[in-house]
Amino acid sequence: MDVKMIADKLNMKVLAGKKGLGMKVEDIYACDLLSWVMARAEKASAWITIHSHVNIVAVALLAELSCIIVSEGVKVESNTLERADMEGIPVLGTTMKTHRTCIEIHNLIKREQKK
């Protein structure tokens, strides 16, 4: 499963980083403490956060994550989107709550695995 599929199936807005939409998603990680994400997130995870500051792009790149999903309808700062475009890391936006976003992506991954 790739990032594009999450965006399409779950009706998320692709806010930036279209170049990276083909990146594979193998796991999900939700956390709003940046150091914690770098310590714990598996690579190729979809990362769900409510942060919108430009540092989320650096963290996603360092932890080798597939995309950043900004949940709960949080508005993403424009320089974050610019940086994400530059680095080719997708930023998706959703109004879903964080836990709901996890559940929906989990279901998608499971469905794909059955195919």
Next chain:
Amino acid sequence: MSNGILTLVYDIPAMDMISAGEASSNVKKKLKQLGVNPLIVKKVSISMYEAEMNAVIHANGGSATVNIGTDEIVIIIEDRGPGIENIDLAMKEGYSTASDEVRQMGFGAGMGLPNIKKNSDSLNIESEIGKGTRLEIAIKFTS
């Protein structure tokens, strides 16, 4: 550093949360270009990012020197900030004196120094109150 292949030097600007992390991003790109093992690249860039952010958040910026040798990479981050009063305490997971302002951006888990420790083969911290802090982080190619 007698057997250095390449030395990279960066300035870490103070209180600049927009460009913060640029030095480590740059090092990550350079190491990738050099064909360094991806696992080592990840360890180096995460360690350096944590140290760089600490210099920005806790110490008004500083400088970074990265020595790429034949068998290890050594990262030195120096600042002229307030220093660390109790290094053992600072090394504890969860200990943080981060301000509310940077906590709102997701910093302040108190996981930065433990992350550096975990990702490196050796971590040496020298700090003097009122003078500053110097971190020397070494990551071996064989680790």
